Structures are given as structure tokens and as C-alpha cells.
């Protein structure tokens with residue numbers, strides 16, 4: 001994966017490298033008396049990574065749903081490469097916009113590869129009869145789809161797990177798989193809804209690199225995220241929604257320094273280069289994890305010695321019982337540790 005993770009190359013405010021891929025004008029979405037999104041304009045140019053931030057309930061996901069045909073905006077218009085988008089999500093995908101969801105939506109009982117193949121259906125031309133008759137055209141198309149799906153799995157680092165069931169992947173890899181599946185429709189614009197939610201710092205850092213790599217492949221990206229370090233390190237431009245309205249739009253420095261954004265959302269400005277901070281945080285987390293492992297094994301050794309001493313003092317039969325119990329208790333800890341960690345997310 002060729003990645004360019006320097007903040008400089010994704011410099012906020014740098015001239016847009018291309019024409020508008022997405023052009024949303026005056027988008028308003030009302031649910032009865034509630035206006036979730038009000039008169040929002042947003043453009044994403046080719047080669048750009050744009051962030052959409054705002055407090056909970058600000059209307060970010062509703063706005064995404066308006067862009068992807070899940071909702072028909074009450075007012076306004078959304079264009080993709082100059083064409084008004086049809087109000088049907090599969091047609092929006094076919095036009096060139098793909099998305100991931102805030103809550104992972106994979107086919108849990110299908111393999112990793114099958115999940116990506118599902119994502120390719122808008123790009124396969126073979127019709128129903130071809131699929132039923134399984135003629136040479138179908139087999140050629142299927143082989144090409146599998147090849148492309150494997151390329152995408154390699155791109156996100158999941159090719160070795162192609163035959164695993166999606167539900168058996170760790171959380172961070174499920175998010176990667178969602179991205180691979182979205183990319184399978186060969187989009188020109190990828191919408192990511194909280195791609196790092198529940199991730200640890202290492203996984204977040206890897207996702208950041210993946211998004212840069214996607215941009216480098218010519219796919220523009222619009223991303224919703226609450227992790228401000230991630231957003232300000234990644235995005236060329238950031239738009240801030242508050243109570244359905246766009247409060248501010250600009251480069252990272254402009255947004256971070258805007259008093260209204262600080263008051264409504266950020267709290268206090270980020271200082272220093274977020275990239276450096278994040279690297280330091282990841283390194284510290286890795287060092288802590290290593291130190292934790294070493295301490296755990298030292299503790300385990302000490303426990304074993306203490307138990308052995310106790311056992312010597314007791315009757316032989318009792319010592320055997322005590323060892324067996326200790327082994328049971330260790331086994332229970334090991335088994336519980338992984339699911340517990342998963343549940344924490």
C-alpha cells in the first residue's frame with residue numbers, strides 16, 4: 001500500500017486538485033417539525049479528503065443519508081460530477097458514491113471475500129439468465145470479480161483472511177472490510193461514517209493511512225468522525241455542523257481556532273502538530289502494552305512460586321487440588337480476556 005501520510009501533502013487549504021466530485025446545495029431535511037439539516041452547501045473536489053464534524057445530533061448522518069439516496073432531502077440538490085443524483089441508494093452507488101455506516105453492516109455469516117463480492121454487484125454486467133445458466137460469460141465475470149475483490153482485500157490488508165467468516169474478524173478488521181466492500185463498487189467518492197469509532201490508537205492510525213492511500217488512488221473522501229486528532233491530521237477541509245446548520249468550513253487551523261466552533265463543540269484548540277502527537281500516543285500505547293505483558297508474565301511466575309511453596313507446606317493431595325484450581329483460574333482469565341476486550345468497544 002503506497003501511503004502518503006504527511007500532513008503537508010494533505011495541507012488544509014491547499015488548492016483543490018480537481019473539479020467538484022460532490023456538490024450539495026441548500027440541502028434541508030425535515031422530520032415532521034424537526035429540521036435535522038438546514039440549508040447546507042458542501043463541495044468535495046477530486047483528490048480531497050473533507051471532514052464533517054459536529055456534536056451528537058448535529059445532523060451529520062442525516063446529511064450523509066441525503067447524499068446517498070437513503071433520504072430524499074426536503075429541499076436542495078445533490079450533484080455527483082455535475083449530474084443530479086437519483087433518490088435511490090443503489091442508483092447513487094452505481095453513479096459512483098459508496099459509503100460505510102456508523103454501525104458496521106457486514107454479512108456476518110458470509111466470508112470476507114463474499115462480503116466484498118456483494119459490493120461488486122453494481123459493477124457486474126452479467127444478468128439474471130447468465131447467472132442462472134452459468135455460461136462462459138458468467139464464469140469470466142465471476143473470475144474477474146474475484147480477482148478485483150482479492151486486490152481490494154490485499155489493499156486493506158485482509159487478503160490472508162479471505163475465507164474467514166466476517167463475524168470472526170476483530171472489530172478493527174471488520175471496519176476495514178466495510179471499506180473494502182465500499183471500494184468494490186469502484187466509487188469516485190467514498191463517504192465514511194465514523195470509521196474509527198471504538199478503535200484503539202494503533203487501529204486509528206492504520207485507518208488514517210488507509211484513507212490517505214484511498215485518496216492517493218484517486219477516490220475523494222468525505223468523512224464524519226468525532227476523533228478530532230484524526231480529522232485534523234487527515235482532512236484538507238473540515239465543515240462543522242451544529243444543530244443542522246453549517247457553522248464554519250475551512251482548513252484545520254481555521255476550524256480549530258474558530259471561537260464559535262470551540263464554544264459549540266471543540267472545547268479548547270488542539271496544540272502542536274496532531275500527527276506528531278498521534279505518533280507519540282501510539283508509541284506510548286505500544287510500549288505500555290509490552291510493559292504490561294512483561295509485568296503479567298513476571299507476576300504469573302511469582303504466583304506460581306508462591307503456590308509451589310504453599311503446596312509444599314500442605315498435604316500432597318491438597319497441593320494437587322490447588323494446582324488444578326490455579327490452572328482453571330488461569331484458563332478462565334485467558335478465555336475471558338479477548339471477548340471482554342471486544343465488548344469494551
Ligand SMILES: Nc1ncnc2c1ncn2[C@@H]1O[C@H](COP(=O)(O)OP(=O)(O)OP(=O)(O)O)[C@@H](O)[C@H]1O
Pocket residue numbers: 031034036054055056057058059060061062063102
Ligand atoms: N429518521 C429520523 N426521524 C426523525 N428524526 C430523526 C431521524 N434521523 C435523525 N433524526 C434526528 O435528526 C437529528 C440529527 O440526527 P443525526 O443522526 O443526523 O445526527 P448526527 O450528527 O449524525 O449525530 P451523531 O454524531 O450522534 O451520530 C437528531 O435530532 C435525530 O434525532
